[in-house]
Amino acid sequence: MSADITARIREDIFAAERAGVFRAVGRALPRIDARAHVSGSTRYYADRSFPGLLHVVMARSERHHALIGGIDLSAAEAVKGVVRILTHKDVPNNWYTILKLIGMGPDEEPVLAEDRVLYRGEPVAAVLAETADAAREAAGKVRIAYEDLPAVLDIEAAMLTDASAIKPHGSNLFIYDGRDHFHVHCGDTEAAFCEVEHILEHSYQSSPIEHAPVETTGAIAVPEPNGRYSIHSNTQAAFFTLDNAALILGVPFRHLRVIGGTVGGGFGGKVDVIVEPIAVLGAMRTGRPVKYAFSREEEMQVSSPRAAERIRIKDGVMADGRIIARDVRILVDAGAYSRHSPYGTIKAAAHMPGPYTVPNVTINAWCVYTNRTPSSAMRGFGVTIGDFAVEVQMDRIARLLGRDPFELRLQNAYRDGEMKPHRKKVEGAALVEVVQAAAERIGHSLPPEYRAMSSSRKG
Amino acid sequence: MRSSFVSFTLNGEEKELLIAPGQRLVDVLREQCGAMGTRNGCGQGGCGACTVHVDAVPMLSCLVLAELAEGCDILTIEGAARDRTLHALQEAFVAEAATQCGFCTAGMIMAAKALLDRDPAPQREAVVEALSGNVCRCTGYEPIIAAVLAAAAMLARLPAAAA
Missing domain, CATH: 1.10.150.120 ([2Fe-2S]-binding domain)
Incomplete structure (x- = not known):
């Protein structure tokens, strides 16, 4: 690997953490799986053969929001090679929510739709057939009678008091301990805004982002002679998958065994538990191995993307560049079901006001349901869009004051020992050093007092 | 339409396989020949993960009908190394x-x-x-x-x- 991309260890900073000489940190070592990757011998979940394998193709909602009047399976069942078609009636515990495992509820997503669908692409009926082609043909022949309902496709429209509530609890907002949003407050933001020289308010908006892994989401469930089921999966969350699948299927955890760890690109997109419960259920009902893999179209349309966010930041800035008040409103588009978004929304709120010490902070974050594809985990979900917003805001403040954007960041950067708004002390801060290193790399000169700054002391 | 026999060379080895009409080369390589190193990423020619050589030309094996490989010389990742020495x-x-x-x-x-x-x-x-x-x-x-x-x-x- 070229030397310029190898990290250089700042031994002055990390002196206290060094026990002897680093053996791996700071060196370019080959990945342990690299030789298998280049020779093609890596075995992904799909690179195994199982005699008698059945294939699942899902019949999905063609509507954003609708009541289901009826499901006619007769034409689909008549397709040669179809073995079984599963609907919600086949699922032992059809209602779940993935974050139940960390105490967040309620169960609010059906494994297979019952009397209504809340997004286009929502799974309705799982066709099991001898070949993928037969399953695909039959899935296209599942006739679903819809009665359309008004679709809520915009986060702010979903929050209006007269918006139609798409969720059973009568609101389009996730409820945190009795409140319709998550909040973080410290200091007195309103009072601080009265004392500042400048107030700067801007809005930022992102779109959903699809991970688009080259290997699509999939799993193969195999009945074992001991009565248990092996799940060959490309999940990024083997234990989330095992536990949630067992809860959905109503079997003890020990009845399932997840075999995974080799993921052909995940980026957070393989953290939800979508294909495994259906594959195992199919294996239970037929006694045969069952493969359920997303097509590329499904990966793009129904695998959960990074949530779209709408963020408004209002900053109170002193003439000398200190930010003394920051008020942030965050709206997170969960799509139709929770998945990881209630948690991502908490992360978004707790991440504010960014890596800066601001004494007066008000953060309000709403996790909003809409009739869009459910959003979920993706690389730093909950914080990356906020970082984009905060850093663009920092540049705007610098421009407003005619300040160097590096210096403005160094001035406001948090230091070790300072208190963050959510009442955690800053530890291991490195923004000062990172900004200094970035300036040096691009040949941007900083005055001596800024070069002398450190994350471990104020000044 | 009936299945037919198709012969080709895979990584220097002669193959004669019973191929159903419409079967894709990627599936035949993976499922019938066990050459799992050729990956199936999109099935629509968009990602290149299934690239193999057909008569020394790189081709997307998800877009090649296996029947058309008759008489061809096919090289996959398994054939890139020689005598266990990596290319x-x-x-x-x-x-x-x-x-x-x-x-x-x-x-x-x-x-x-x-x-x-x-x-x-x-x-x-x-x-x-x-x-x-x-x-x-x-x-x-x-x-x-x-x-x-x-x-x-x-x-x-x-x-x-x-x-």
């Missing part, structure tokens, strides 16, 4: 950290090998062009381009017979 491209992909999840790697190497087979000393632009049909979501491509150029340099130092 220079494979060594370079390891050394330059050009793999992460590894799912695109076989297709990348086959696309790159087709380039080096016809142009042993390519410019960077030619490497980019040769890999333009192959998607990698992990690396950002730079280590892959560096690996192909490093492999070309490695091959230039080898006697022709070893390449």
Whole structure:
């Protein structure tokens, strides 16, 4: 690997953490799986053969929001090679929510739709057939009678008091301990805004982002002679998958065994538990191995993307560049079901006001349901869009004051020992050093007092 | 329509297989020949993960009907190494950290090998062009381009017979 991309260890900073000489940190070592990757011998979940394998193709909602009047399976069942078609009636515990495992509820997503669908692409009926082609043909022949309902496709429209509530609890907002949003407050933001020289308010908006892994989401469930089921999966969350699948299927955890760890690109997109419960259920009902893999179209349309966010930041800035008040409103588009978004929304709120010490902070974050594809985990979900917003805001403040954007960041950067708004002390801060290193790399000169700054002391 | 026998050479080995009409080459290679190193990423010619050589030409095996491989010479990633010695491209992909999840790697190497087979000393632009049909979501491509150029340099130092 070229030397310029190898990290250089700042031994002055990390002196206290060094026990002897680093053996791996700071060196370019080959990945342990690299030789298998280049020779093609890596075995992904799909690179195994199982005699008698059945294939699942899902019949999905063609509507954003609708009541289901009826499901006619007769034409689909008549397709040669179809073995079984599963609907919600086949699922032992059809209602779940993935974050139940960390105490967040309620169960609010059906494994297979019952009397209504809340997004286009929502799974309705799982066709099991001898070949993928037969399953695909039959899935296209599942006739679903819809009665359309008004679709809520915009986060702010979903929050209006007269918006139609798409969720059973009568609101389009996730409820945190009795409140319709998550909040973080410290200091007195309103009072601080009265004392500042400048107030700067801007809005930022992102779109959903699809991970688009080259290997699509999939799993193969195999009945074992001991009565248990092996799940060959490309999940990024083997234990989330095992536990949630067992809860959905109503079997003890020990009845399932997840075999995974080799993921052909995940980026957070393989953290939800979508294909495994259906594959195992199919294996239970037929006694045969069952493969359920997303097509590329499904990966793009129904695998959960990074949530779209709408963020408004209002900053109170002193003439000398200190930010003394920051008020942030965050709206997170969960799509139709929770998945990881209630948690991502908490992360978004707790991440504010960014890596800066601001004494007066008000953060309000709403996790909003809409009739869009459910959003979920993706690389730093909950914080990356906020970082984009905060850093663009920092540049705007610098421009407003005619300040160097590096210096403005160094001035406001948090230091070790300072208190963050959510009442955690800053530890291991490195923004000062990172900004200094970035300036040096691009040949941007900083005055001596800024070069002398450190994350471990104020000044 | 009935299945028919199709013969081709796979990594130097003669194959005669019963092929159903409409079967894709990628599925035949993986399921009937056990050549699982050829990955199926999209099934629509969009990602390049299934790239193999058909008569020395890089092709997307998800878009090739297996019946059309009659009489062809097919090379997959399993045939890129010789006598258990990795090809220079494979060594370079390891050394330059050009793999992460590894799912695109076989297709990348086959696309790159087709380039080096016809142009042993390519410019960077030619490497980019040769890999333009192959998607990698992990690396950002730079280590892959560096690996192909490093492999070309490695091959230039080898006697022709070893390449």
